[in-house]
Amino acid sequence: MRRLILIAIPYLWLLALFLIPFLIVVKISLSDTALARPPYFPQLDLATGWQGFVDFLRELDFENFTFLTTDDLYWKAYLSSLKIALISTALTLLVGFPIAYAMARAPEEWRPTLMMLVILPFWTSFLIRVYSWMGILSQGGLLNSFLLWLGLISEPLTILNTDTAVYIGIVYTYLPFMILPVYAALEKLDGSLLEAAEDLGCSRTSAFWLITVPLSKQGVIAGCFLVFIPAMGEFVIPSLLGGSQTLMIGKVLYEEFFSNRDWPVASAVAVVLLLILIIPIVLFQRNEQKQRESEG
Amino acid sequence: MTKSLIALTAAMTLATGAIAEEVHVYNWSDYIDEELLTKFEEETGIDLVYDVFDSNELLETKMLAGGSGYDVVVPTGTFLQRQIMAGSFQPLDKSKLPNLENMWDVIQKRTDTYDPNGDYSINYMWGTTGIGANVGKVKEILGDDAPLNSLALIFDPAIAEKLSSCGIHLLDAPTEVIPAALTYAGWEGGPDDHSPEALAKAEEVVAAVRPYIQKFHSSEYINALANGDICVALGWSGDVLQARDRAAEADNGVEITYEVPSEGALMWFDQMAIPVDAPNPEAAHTFLNFIMDAQNMAAASNYVYYANGNKASQDHLIEDVIGDTAIYPDAATLDNLYTVTPFDVKDQRNLTRSWTKIKSGT
Numbered sequence: 146m147r148r149l150i151l152i153a154i155p156y157l158w159l160l161a162l163f164l165i166p167f168l169i170v171v172k173i174s175l176s177d178t179a180l181a182r183p184p185y186f187p188q189l190d191l192a193t194g195w196q197g198f199v200d201f202l203r204e205l206d207f208e209n210f211t212f213l214t215t216d217d218l219y220w221k222a223y224l225s226s227l228k229i230a231l232i233s234t235a236l237t238l239l240v241g242f243p244i245a246y247a248m249a250r251a252p253e254e255w256r257p258t259l260m261m262l263v264i265l266p267f268w269t270s271f272l273i274r275v276y277s278w279m280g281i282l283s284q285g286g287l288l289n290s291f292l293l294w295l296g297l298i299s300e301p302l303t304i305l306n307t308d309t310a311v312y313i314g315i316v317y318t319y320l321p322f323m324i325l326p327v328y329a330a331l332e333k334l335d336g337s338l339l340e341a342a343e344d345l346g347c348s349r350t351s352a353f354w355l356i357t358v359p360l361s362k363q364g365v366i367a368g369c370f371l372v373f374i375p376a377m378g379e380f381v382i383p384s385l386l387g388g389s390q391t392l393m394i395g396k397v398l399y400e401e402f403f404s405n406r407d408w409p410v411a412s413a414v415a416v417v418l419l420l421i422l423i424i425p426i427v428l429f430q431r432n433e434q435k436q437r438e439s440e441g
Numbered sequence: 442m443t444k445s446l447i448a449l450t451a452a453m454t455l456a457t458g459a460i461a462e463e464v465h466v467y468n469w470s471d472y473i474d475e476e477l478l479t480k481f482e483e484e485t486g487i488d489l490v491y492d493v494f495d496s497n498e499l500l501e502t503k504m505l506a507g508g509s510g511y512d513v514v515v516p517t518g519t520f521l522q523r524q525i526m527a528g529s530f531q532p533l534d535k536s537k538l539p540n541l542e543n544m545w546d547v548i549q550k551r552t553d554t555y556d557p558n559g560d561y562s563i564n565y566m567w568g569t570t571g572i573g574a575n576v577g578k579v580k581e582i583l584g585d586d587a588p589l590n591s592l593a594l595i596f597d598p599a600i601a602e603k604l605s606s607c608g609i610h611l612l613d614a615p616t617e618v619i620p621a622a623l624t625y626a627g628w629e630g631g632p633d634d635h636s637p638e639a640l641a642k643a644e645e646v647v648a649a650v651r652p653y654i655q656k657f658h659s660s661e662y663i664n665a666l667a668n669g670d671i672c673v674a675l676g677w678s679g680d681v682l683q684a685r686d687r688a689a690e691a692d693n694g695v696e697i698t699y700e701v702p703s704e705g706a707l708m709w710f711d712q713m714a715i716p717v718d719a720p721n722p723e724a725a726h727t728f729l730n731f732i733m734d735a736q737n738m739a740a741a742s743n744y745v746y747y748a749n750g751n752k753a754s755q756d757h758l759i760e761d762v763i764g765d766t767a768i769y770p771d772a773a774t775l776d777n778l779y780t781v782t783p784f785d786v787k788d789q790r791n792l793t794r795s796w797t798k799i800k801s802g803t
Contacts, residue, residue, distance in 0.1 A: 178786055180523065180526050180527045180786070181505075181527050181528065182504070182505050182506075182507050182527050182528055182529055182717075183505055183506055183507065184505045184527065216794070218794070218797060306656065389613075389656070389657050389800035389801055390800070390801050390802060391801075392801050397797075400793055400797065402502065403496075403498035403499065403501075403502055404498055404615075404789070404793045404796075405786075405789055405790050405793050406501065406502070406505065406786075406789070407786070407790065
C-alpha cells in the first residue's frame, strides 16, 4: 500500500501539472477564435450534460493546425529556434564542461564553495540579470568601452539586438543547468580507473576521451536536455537582447496570443512545439534503453 | 466577555464600513500625479490599490480572460471598442457620476466612435502620434530647411538614409505605424483602410526605409531622444515632450521638438472603464467621478503633459500645457487629425503578419 502511494505521487503530479493543462491547451487549439470572454468557441458547458459534450466535440476541428502549414512563418520560426537552441546548447556544453571538470578535480574542501558560486547568480532575478547584459553589450556599454580602452577595436561593436547577444544571454542564463549535472557525473567518477589506464600506458588525453567522457555521458545528456528544451521556447532573452530580425517560436507564440488575440492558433503553435520536443526525446530515450539492454 | 468583543467588532465594522473597502485601478505607467491617489483615499476613505501596465495587448488579454480583479482599467479607444463587443465592461451608472457635466463635447464626439454616448467609458487623456526630432542634429545633416513637421523625415528613403547614421526609431505598434505610412503615401483609401491592398502599400513604404531604421520599440525612444542617441522617432506626443523636458533638465545641449505631421496624424484616446466582473463597481464609480473633478483632472494633465477630455479642467491647467499646441493643438491642426477603428480577427492577422514581415524580413 505504501509503495502504491509512493508510486502514485509522481503520477498524480504529472497528471495535475502536465497532462490536464496540456489537454486544456489541446482543447483550445481545436476551437475557433471568437470575440468573447474568453475569446474562443465552443465553450464546454458541463450543465448541458452528455449531449452537450457530444455537440461540443463535434464543433472541434484541426483547422488551426492546417493553418500553420499555409504560412512559411511558422516552420521558419521553428527551424530558427531549433538552430538557436542547438548552437547555444553546444556553446553551453563547451563552456560548462571544463568548469564542471575543474570543480570535480578541485580539492574536496573547495567544492562546496565552488558549487555555491555556480548557484549564486540565482539569488538575483533572472530579468535583472538579462537587463544588465543590455548594459554590458550596448554600443556605449561596458564591453565596448573596455575593448576601446584596450585599443582592440576603434569603433564600438554592434552586439546588442543581434543573434550574438541572444547566444550570450542563453549560454549565460542556462550555464548552471549544464554545470550541475555534468559535475554530479564527474564527481562520482572513480579516480582509480584513470590511474589504471595510465599504468597500462594510456596517455592522459586518450584516458580523458576513453574514460572520463563516456562515464560523464549521462550528465552531459541531462545537461543538454535542461538547456535545449527551455532555449527552444525562449521568449524573454530574444525579446530583450535580440533584434527585430531574430525569429523565434516563443516570439511568434506571444504575437499570436497578445497581438492577434488568437488563442486557438497560439495553442496549436504550442502543441506543435511540444511534439517537436517530445518525439525526438522519447525516441532518444528508447534508443538509449535498448543499447543498455543489449550491453547488459 | 467574548460575546461583547464580537459585538464590539461588529459595531466597529458597521460604523466604519469603509475600512474593508478597496478599489483596484489598473492604469498606464507614468500616467498620473501620484498625489491624486493619496487625495482620493483621504476624501473617500476607500483604499486605493493602484497598478500599472504598458501595453494595450497585455490589458486586453486580462480583460478577455476575465477575473482580473480590477475595478477600473484604461484601454485605448480601438481596444475599448473591441472589448465592449466581447462583453468585458459594464455600462456606467451615470446617476453616480455628477461630474460628467465637466466633460468636453469636442472629445466626446470623437470617442463616440468607440463607445457611443459614453455608455461604458469616460475619457481620461488623449494625444497624437507624431514626430520627435533632435533639432540640432537633424539640421546639421539636412540643413536649416529640414522638414521637421513632415512624415518625409521618416518615410522618404533619401532623407532616412542620411539620418540613419544618427538613428531613427519607430513605435513597435502596427496600428500606429501603418496608418502613418498610408498617410505619407497619400493612399486613397485613407489611413484607416484595413484591406490587404492597403497593407501591401504600407509594407512597401516601410520596407523602403527599413534598412535605415535602428529599432522598433514603444518606449526606448524617450531616453534615446533625450540622451541624443537618436535623431528622429515616430512616437506619442506626451512621451516625446517628456524626452524634451529630460534633455532640458540634463542641460546636455540636446533640443527635442514634437511636431504633428503636416500630412495628418493619428489621434488616440485612453478611456476609463469598469470591467463587468469588477469586485467593487460602487467604488469604481466613486473613482471615476473623482477623476472627472475639474481640479483633479487638471492636476493629472499638469503632471503628465497629456491633454484631457475635461472642459472644466482647462481653467486650472498651467500655461505650459494648455498653451502648448503640441498638447492642445489649434483648430487647424485638430482638423488634420484622424482616428482609426479596430481590426477584426482576419484583418488583425494580416496586420500582425505584415508587421512581422516588415520587421524580420520573413
